[in-house]
Amino acid sequence: MSTMNFKNIKSWISIALMLPVLAVAQKFNVSGTVKDGANGETMISAMIYTEDGNYGTATNAYGYYSIELPKGTYTLLFNYSGFATLSKTIIVEGNMKLNVELAAETEEIDVVVVTGKRNTDNFKKVEMSTIELDVKKIEKIPALLGEADVVKAVQLMPGVSTVGEGATGFNVRGGGVDQNLILLDEAPVFNSSHLFGFFSVFNADAVKNVKLIKGGIPSQYGGRLSSVLDIRMREGNKKKVSGQGGVGLLFSRFAIEAPLVKDKASFIIAGRRSYADILAKPFLADNFSDAKFYFYDLTAKVNYDINEKNNVYLSGYFGRDVFAQGFGFNWGNQTATARWNHIFNNKLFMNMTTYYSNYDFKIGVGNQEEGGFQWKGNIKNYSAKPSFTYYLNNNNTIQFGGQSILYEFAPGESEFYAEGNKFDFSQDDRFGLENAIYIGNEQKIKKGIILKYGLRYSMYSYLGPSKEYIYGERSSITESRDTLKVKSYNNGEFIKTYFNPEPRFSAKFDIDSVSSIKTSYNRMSQYIHLMSNTAASTPLDFYSPTTNNVKPQLADQIALGYFRNFGKNLGWETSVEGYYKFLQNQIGYIPTAALQLNDYYEGDLYYGSGRAYGAEFFVRKNQGKLTGWLSLTLAKTEVKMDEVNNGDYYNNRFDKPVVSNLVLNYEFNKKYEMSANFVYNTGAPFTSSSINYGIQGVSVSHNPANVRNNARVPDYHRLDLSFTIHGNEEKKNGNKKLWHGDWVFSAYNTYARRNAFTVYFENENGEPQAIKYSIVGTVIPSITYNFKF
């Protein structure tokens, strides 16, 4: 009857005292790494979210995540395309570590049926103007000579184009080939292709993830105006020895990976080599019989998980293109990266990267005794890059850090040998130092609105012992400037310094559960400039630093897009995105610009501005037997220089008003698969004389207003097909085979269209004639055998 005694009162008081504490819910961090169960590879951009959808995050470039949850019980879902969603029930009472491994989806599970797995990346992520591909997606695209090609896959996406076969780089949203920051495990690569654009330097066997950011570039990236192509290598199988490769008509590749310490350390080495020259020997004319032309590359990585808080990685790339026929001509990139990840606590993650990168070319014949010459050039950089991620709370993730890059430019070192003597015609080396610090935050305002904002502050100094060249005026618009003075500096002296604040902003607003609007603004600066006045950039083009004459290039880009998914399980992705980019301090050249082996090349340059704008339409089907995408870009890119075309805007060399790509992949069954891609784009512009006249019977061409790019080559279109026969992965008794292989039959340029690369004129006998030169004028078939063990 009377339960009110002292003990009860004490309990009531304790409960009463606890109420305020209970009202402030305690929050804790759950963090860890997400890995592929088959080989221990960390998974980039894997999604983690609570079943109720209230909390979510993604893994970073190192597979690491941190999610803040109030005290309680949750079912956490781990999701990655192509893998079975993993479900873990956890009780959150304090900070906790949760490392998981995902299992690949087996063929039997119909993708459509798996609950909770909706294809939402398209509209849920705040990132816009971004294309992310994992290797499985890249392997499905038919490529030249049967090899999956990272850069070719990126070129099939909206907003990306090239001037044609033979171009060593690609253009993003109307930007030049040097305006793309191409990173392989954080180290920059300067020439992304082998054999004049036919193959990329990235061996798909060693690549884990590819991300192309065309706009709304986050504050941790800087140094190029138009895009970031961030390529991450695989670490190497941490569980067992495995390998893969392919043998083809013109080249082969092989990759091997294995654990050094099971589940803790591993390595991967992948190499490729072409041998077209050896096979073609019997077919070549006598004067070419000792010719060599081939490429090779080697990609390698070693990594070690020291403990729960520390990982180290060492990766490198070495590749070369070689031409030789009595003389040698070769070029290539080398990179070496060392990285250390350190987890301070479950809120603060750090990555410390240092790298060395070198792109060089070399031409030479003969030697000092017999006569000849040698000419080489390179660009080297050394850099340190600390970057931090601070998971402040569920609504705010802060990134901050910095970068310092020391540049050495050797535009051309050349020696001529005659009669036992050596004559030096080298250009002086030049030096620069680029520094940056950045801070940014990704903030969830409320359900359905995410803002990402930040500031990167960069500065660049032109350093001694470079020389400072001071120029006067030009006597006419097509002449070089007069050199007034050349000043020498000591090692490390600062000649000229520039500062550039670069604000970055992007935002996403959900309209409903299947669509969103995204918008972004970024300001980018670029301190190195590719000097190229030829039809397309070539391996001999050199990089100029920013100097007292050549100012940093700047770009401001705004973008706005609408993203929506349709269909069962949202398997159809669509988007339409518009952008406008204004560029400053763009470089042009006088008609007779002498860029090679000329210390006074700065006197041959014009400066002006540019603008690029366009609309990108994209539809992609990700599920079912028939998958693929259609991309259409309508765009314009123009340049304006006082001395050219009366100071009016004129077409940029890579302006393509219409670029469209259709990629289709059909899986008949487990064994047979077919894919096709059809590419159509407007022909690239080129500079043509617009006038001619006769003098004393000789025909002379003329360009009255010093116009550029006033004509176009014919339109470009091409169909590629490929057919794959997959080998069985299992033996008749159901056990896994030791190794299995696929046969790939492909045809590049199936209807043998002679797409023009450039047009030149012959007017020897009176009337001029236009002649188009096509690099690929036939169909190129190939057969490749790919194997995996």
Add this chain to the structure above:
Amino acid sequence: MKKIFSAIAIVFSLTSCEDVIEVEVSDGAIQLVVDAFVNNLAEPQVINLKSTKQFFDEVVQEAFIADSVYIKDDLNNMYFFEDELNDGNYTWDDSVLVHEGRTYALMIKGNGVEYSSINFANPVPDIDSLNWEYSPKTIGAENGGYLVELVARDLIGQADYYWIRFKKNGVYDTRRAGLNLPVDGSFSEESMADGQLFIPPISTFPMFNVEDSLGLKDTATYEIWSLTEGTNGFWAEVLNQSISGGIGALFATPTANVKTNIISTGTELKDQAVGWFSTSVVSSKTIIIKEKEGEKLSFPLF
């Protein structure tokens, strides 16, 4: 660079090709072309005035009708040129026009604008003689023909710029590849060939095909025209305009305009002129090819 091109060409030789195509080029501004190469020979001097034409238009250049065209020398002599037929060919044939050592100014009035230019008449060496010899075949000509050699020596002292021209049966060779522009006895001022005899390839007419080859009874004329350094530079830029085709097109830069020494008082693009004014002293020698009458060539045939 040619070797690099041919090396790269082998990679693409199995796949690449060239085709003639139609190209649309946006129109350029039409301007006056002044073709004014006058000399000291006792023959009518012609200044040709025409309009330029659009690059691919297969039309004849239109004649330019000027209000007046005259040349004045530094002794105040005036030479008025007339175009009787209104075909753009302005002629003077009253007396010898060019005299060595004088400076000449060209004045053209027309179109509401005045065009002017200046040039100087440099000396030229006499031609000693012409030798000729039959050659069964030679570089560039698979059929036999008579090779005709010019025997003359560069003037000693200053740097001399010449234009050596050849006429077969009274018709000038006008091929770009036939432009023969020596400096002293060689091709540049620094070459130590001052005062030297002309040697091949300067002293022989290049025969590239059957039409050029010379046979019995053909008339061959060599003319040495004196040029100023500027005129030599003009022709060098014309020669520079040929672009390498094929794989060389990958490395091609935009065609550069050829310079002009015609100045216009007009400010707009359409009032500017292209072309060149040159005053030359010419020495000339002609022979009729008769078997066994020529002196043998001074250089061995093979």
